[in-house]
Amino acid sequence: MKRWHMLAALITGIAVLAGIGATARVADAAPSANAPIKVGIVYSRTGLLAAYGAEYIQGLRYGLAYATKGTNAVNGRKIELTVVDDATDPVKAVAAGKDLIGKGYKILAGSVSSGVALQMAPLADQNKVLFISGPAATDAVTGINKYTFRSGRQSYQDVLAASSFLGGGGGKNVTVFAQDSAFGLGNVLAVQQVMGNLGGQKVNRILVPLSAQDFTPFAQQVKQQKTDLLFVAWAGTTAPAMWRALEQQGVFGSVDKVVTGLAERATYPTFGPVASKISFLSHYVSNAPKNKVNDFLVKSMRKRGQVPDLFTPDGFVAGQMIVRALTKGSPDDVDKMISALEGWSFTGPKGQQTIRASDHAMLQPMFQVKLVQNGDTYKTTVVKSLRAKYTAPPEKK
Missing domain, CATH: 3.40.50.2300 (Response regulator)
Structure with a gap:
């Protein structure tokens, strides 16, 4: 009789353990359905x-x-x-x-x-x-x-926005002033493709090493070239020094139009007095x-x-x-x-x-904007909004 009682107790214990195991498995499964x-x-x-x-x-x-x-x-x-x-x-x-x-x-x-x-x-x-x-x-x-x-x-959209400043662009000479990087080279290729098709005589390029700290020699190269439109493609913390070099070497007086993408808000004061001389394409400004x-x-x-x-x-x-x-x-x-x-x-x-x-x-969409100085602050004025279909890059097959 005791043997049967022991067997019954053992079976009950196994059942309880099995139940605990099943509960644990259910508990484990539940979080997976709601897992982050x-x-x-x-x-x-x-x-x-x-x-x-x-x-x-x-x-x-x-x-x-x-x-x-x-x-x-x-x-x-x-x-x-x-x-x-x-x-x-x-x-x-x-x-x-x-x-x-x-x-x-x-x-x-x-x-x-x-x-x-x-x-x-x-x-x-x-x-x-x-x-x-x-x-x-x-x-x-x-x-x-x-x-x-x-x-x-992408760069092609920047360039299409920049090309809108040319008003057709026939017979124009264009120079790309950019960093020697994937970003800079991408802009060179895009400008060659877009503005070349607009009838520009030639698209020149001046590439600056990412490690450069003195931009005077490169600014002098820009001035020596007879260009109608200078397209500046730049990113990062060296932009202020680059713009100062262009101004100091008289580049703004030697080209018809300087076009660049308007960078982050913190850079606005770095343009200083040349801000009004630049035609800005804009990826985004919050008031546009x-x-x-x-x-x-x-x-x-x-x-x-x-x-x-x-x-x-x-x-x-x-x-x-x-x-x-x-x-x-x-x-x-x-x-x-x-x-x-x-x-x-x-x-x-x-x-x-x-x-x-x-x-x-x-x-x-992309935008044309002007940077307006008001005392010590700068504000953006939207000149034109360019709809997405007008800034679409060519389709890659």
């Missing part, structure tokens, strides 16, 4: 383009908040960002990307530097993960592979677009005493794209995320934007 969706952001927190990185990451958080209506979640699952500094170094960026991919991340975003983006894109292709490049402007990112998208503009998304961004930042800057929209749009990929696609299926993004038209801070399905170019 991990997104890797590899961007320039430090390095040459750290200022742009700061604008990007700030915009990204606002974009996620807007697209998720403040929940920062998709279908009950929180979006969890893992943010890594690439120090504007392609080697560090790729190492960070590989580490995140090894941990199971299926979405990477954030490249501020063109050189970084050109290394991250093949990594995404090799590992079949979604990659959304940020402010990196090189045209080479567009159409590079099916896994790569961009949330910002008139739409509810830009209103949200401007008002949200105003509450913190801040103003959206040059690359804030690139981060914001990245946030919108991430949420779109997750809601209309699937967090666990990269191909579905790609399909959700291809051909998508939406309103971003800049206005109406479209991801061209064939090559993932980000079609978007």
Whole structure:
């Protein structure tokens, strides 16, 4: 009898343990359905383009908040960002990307530097993960592979905006003054393609090493060339010294028109008295677009005493794209995320934007602006808004 009692007790114990095990398995399974969706952001927190990185990451958080209506979640699952500094170094960026991919991340975003983006894109292709490049402007990112998208503009769009200052451009001589980098070379190629087709006699180029600190010799080269339009393509902290050199060498008096992209707000005072002599193409200034998304961004930042800057929209749009990929696609299926993004038209801070399905170019408005000095402050005046169809880069097949 005791033997039966012992057997019964043993069976009961096994049943209880089995029940505990089953409960544990259910408890383990439940979080997986609500587990955070991990997104890797590899961007320039430090390095040459750290200022742009700061604008990007700030915009990204606002974009996620807007697209998720403040929940920062998709279908009950929180979006969890893992943010890594690439120090504007392609080697560090790729190492960070590989580490995140090894941990199971299926979405990477954030490249501020063109050189970084050109290394991250093949990594995404090799590992079949979604990659959304940020402010990196090189045209080479567009159409590079099916896994790569961009949330910002590209050099060709800058150049098309710049060409609008030529008024036809027939018989004009154009000089590109740029840094010897992926960004600078991308601008040279775009200017040669765009403005060459407008009838310019020749597109000259003056490339400056990234390591240069004295820009006087290069400014002298510009002055020696008889050019109608000087297109300046520059990024980073050396811009103030470069502009001073152009002014000191009398470049503004020797060319008909100087055109450049208007950089971040902190650079406005660095133009000094030459600001009024420059025709600015603009990727974004907060007072240019008139739409509810830009209103949200401007008002949200105003509450913190801040103003959206040059690359804030690139981060914001990245946030919108991430949420779109997750809601209309699937967090666990990269191909579905790609399909959700291809051909998508939406309103971003800049206005109406479209991801061209064939090559993932980000079609978007651009602007002509003037920089007006008012005492010690500078304000932007919008001269003209250029609709997306007029600044669309050629389609890559």
